[in-house]
Amino acid sequence: MQLPILVEKFQQKDTIAFEALYNMYGKSIHGVIYNIVRDYAVADDILQDVFVKVWNNSSNYSTEKGRFFTWLLTIARKAALDKIHSKTINPSEHNLNKQCFADIIETNEFLNTENDGLDIKVFVSKLANSCIDVIELIYFKGYNQKETSESLDMPISTIKTRNRNCMMQLRLMLNI
């Protein structure tokens, strides 16, 4: 089934369509959440909350607002960030500033059992640190251009193209 039809059925409260969407995006959303909270149980809880919320607010989504995945991504990032901000976090324990998605991928045992899992490990290890920083902030943390530029001490005008170049490198390696 095509995505627009799935989304439409989901908005009409069709649980089968909802499950199909979960199967398409759940794992990726889980990855984004885990990268922020770094705790298996907490990540599962947030993932569950996010999808229950999405179901209850399905009418809020429309294609004019953006991609369906982007909608999920935005809700998930916010839920995960709210969670870590609400908790008192011991910085030395969590050390969230230094960790990023690339560390998870490079040590992800789970990938060894999957097709192409090892490939993505290699590809990510080949990405320049500057690329990892930009991708981490823009996609995994939901920073806008201005916030990214301030955080990385980079001119705002270069963020957009830097991000594009980094994504292109990944696409070349992933053959997308």
Added chain:
Amino acid sequence: MDIKEYIDSGILELYVAGSLSDKENQEVHELMLKHSDIEREVLKIETTLLQLAAASSPSESKHVFKTVKEHIMLDNENSKTNSYVNKKSKINWFNYSGWIASILFAVGLLWLGYENRQLTSEKNQLSNEINQLKTKISTNESDKKFLELEIEKVNTNLKESKELISILRDRHIIAVPLAGQAISLNAYAKIYWDKSTKTIYLDAQGLPEPPEGKVYQLWSLTLEPLTSKSLGTLNDFDSVTNKIFTLKNANASQAFGITLEPEGGSITPTLDQLYTLGIV
């Protein structure tokens, strides 16, 4: 509007990230509907991000959907029971309870039968859809494999061509043009001889296709006294697309000649079938 420039600007990457304003999102959406190139690019960016984010998930998360489903079902139940609770009645239910129970039972049975039929037809429809999807996936995959093979071929060709260029540009290489002879004045060939590796690259583009059962043979010649030594035959002439043949030559050649010989080659050149000749 320059679509390539628009795509290259990196705005679509930000669109997928969700970091554009509502107005910009709307604009991108409208352009996606108008230009399939833009839509395709967005899908590719999304696929890349999906893979990257999925790889950042270090544990199985499939089971989570079960609890999600339980939650949303429960929410439905709650809203239903709440609406029943509000309706109070003054009827003495006890007197009617037996009748009501049997009526409910009968209605329940009918309903179950109906539900069952509904479910079976939904199930059939779904399995049809799944089968259709499976066929689509397998065609897509075979298309992808085919494209990958094509790309591989192109890459190998490119690599070979680059190697060839670097060989021909080597300054120590000796170039020997071979001019057409009486039997075929228009024929020509060129030899690039790398003495250090004792290798000859023969560009035979200017030779006519050899007739059935015949093959070109390259000869190394020394003058005074005239002696010839075979360097080999140009096998599968028509299937070598770039018409470059690599042969070994450890001789102190003074000239090279190409003759047309019976398949398998000859021990000595058939001189009246000499196509091209060139002096070092």
